[in-house]
Amino acid sequence: MRLKRRWFCRWCCSARSAAAQCLRLADELTTVTADDTRALARRAQLRVGPATSGPADAPAPQPDLRFRLTDREREVLALVAEGRSNGQIATALYISPKTASVHVSNILAKLNVSTRTEAATHAHRLGLLHAH
Numbered sequence: 001m002r003l004k005r006r007w008f009c010r011w012c013c014s015a016r017s018a019a020a021q022c023l024r025l026a027d028e029l030t031t032v033t034a035d036d037t038r039a040l041a042r043r044a045q046l047r048v049g050p051a052t053s054g055p056a057d058a059p060a061p062q063p064d065l066r067f068r069l070t071d072r073e074r075e076v077l078a079l080v081a082e083g084r085s086n087g088q089i090a091t092a093l094y095i096s097p098k099t100a101s102v103h104v105s106n107i108l109a110k111l112n113v114s115t116r117t118e119a120a121t122h123a124h125r126l127g128l129l130h131a132h
Contacts, residue, residue, distance in 0.1 A: 069110060069128065076103040078129050081120035 069077065072093075079089045089100040104116065113119050123129050 069107065073103055073107050073110070074128065076100065077107050077119065077123050080104060080107070080116050081123050081129055083120075 075093060076089055079092060084092070086097045086100040086104060089095075089104075090097040093100070095103075104119075107119055108114065108116075111119050111122050113122055
């Protein structure tokens with residue numbers, strides 16, 4: 001009986017810890033998603049709720065905060081905007097073509113676009129290439 005109780009106590013502690021970690025991650029994800037949505041709405045001059053009740057011409061947050069692009073992804077995006085292939089990007093950044101491809105895929109997903117041309121267009125329109 002003691003063995004079952006000891007096992008149950010360990011299981012409860014482990015489950016409690018996992019649940020607390022999941023809750024922290026969920027809170028972080030909710031905040032990131034809400035902040036990103038508000039930033040996009042402000043950029044498009046849309047009113048979506050009380051959090052965006054300020055003037056429509058309020059300064060937009062920094063692009064890297066809105067899209068969560070890493071420094072490396074911004075480097076890759078600049079090269080994509082120049083029309084470079086994955087192989088050319090790989091050579092320029094001293095990475096493998098597969099790594100360049102993964103960066104491009106992540107950029108497309110973060111910008112919610114489906115082509116490199118759309119990514120370049122969005123990057124220019126939103127000022128993502130001039131963030132440094």
